[in-house]
Amino acid sequence: MLGKLNHELFLESSHTDPPQIILDVDATDDPxxxxxxxxxxxxxxxxxxxLPLYIFCGEHLLCARLRTADNDAASRTVEELAPIVECIRNRWPNTQIVVRGDSGFCREELMSWCEDNDVDFVLGVAKKTAD
Structure with a gap:
């Protein structure tokens, strides 16, 4: 994770509390x-x-966690999101937070954590392949 300093710089980039922010979660290959x-x-x-994990809010990189590729794409997402959301809530308590990710993040652990922490989410669902 990039740390609290980076989170603070992100929060200082806005002069007013935004009504909503979207945290994009993604994993991609690093050959x-x-x-x-x-x-x-x-x-x-x-x-x-x-298989690093990235969390962005617009152009702001809030997390870059290097991970091995033998784990699920959503592995450790909750552990990385929790301190980011806490930092945002401390500064912008009325801002709606939305987590957005593809079907690799449509996991019970992440959705339950979001529901328990008043974080909305938009996650893809993989379509069934034809037999």
Whole structure:
């Protein structure tokens, strides 16, 4: 995680409390070349890679967590979101927070955490493939 300083800089970028903010969560491949520690072949990307987690609010990067690719795309999302949401709520208590992610983040743990913490969410649902 980038830390509280980065969160504070993000919060100071707005002169007024925004009525709503959207936190985009995403994971993408970071290809590996060689035998780095944590090397894992990811079938979706068809390569050896890491699978970092990113959390953005608009152009502001709030989290960049390097992770191995042998975990679910949504792994540790709640642990990374919780301090970000807490920091935002301390400064902007009336701002609606929405978490947005693709189907890789449509997980019970994340949705339950959002519901328990008054955070709205928009998550994709993977379509069923034809047999």
């Amino acid at each position: 590996l070349h060689g035998n780095q520690e944590g090397r894992f072949f990811h079938g979706y990307y068809k390569a050896y890679c890491y």
